[in-house]
Amino acid sequence: xxxxxxxxxxxxxxxxxxxxxxxxxxxxxxxxxxxxxxxxxxxxxxxxxxxxxxxxxxxxxxxxxxxxxxxxxxxxxxxxxxxxxxxxxxxxxxxxxxxxxxxxxxxxxxxxxxxxxxxxxxxxxxx
Numbered sequence: 001x002x003x004x005x006x007x008x009x010x011x012x013x014x015x016x017x018x019x020x021x022x023x024x025x026x027x028x029x030x031x032x033x034x035x036x037x038x039x040x041x042x043x044x045x046x047x048x049x050x051x052x053x054x055x056x057x058x059x060x061x062x063x064x065x066x067x068x069x070x071x072x073x074x075x076x077x078x079x080x081x082x083x084x085x086x087x088x089x090x091x092x093x094x095x096x097x098x099x100x101x102x103x104x105x106x107x108x109x110x111x112x113x114x115x116x117x118x119x120x121x122x123x124x125x126x127x
Contacts, residue, residue, distance in 0.1 A: 002026040002116045004096050009121030012086055016125070020081040021073075022096030022118060030054055032115070033099040033108050034079040036070060038092035038123075047109025050099065051079055059105055086125045093120040
């Protein structure tokens, strides 16, 4: 049974940092990438980052480059999203998802590419 569960969301002041964790099970990580996505109120869900299967290549949306880093914690069967220099525009519900191989790696952060989703964790950036 595939399960993904996000944690680590919360309220942070602008300029602060937050670490999200996606604990996953039942997913063959040699076949599936783990993507992070976010959805702000009234907005469509968009991709944030992707950590590929196998070699652990990464891909980031433009707004995430230089501020966000995704990595794997094998000891905890988790994928991490480290977010720095947070801005109010980063306020959203953040989701992790398991993404099967895509023709282009950049498609890994297209929401329709994902097969399995977590329930999401709320991130609020406000002073």
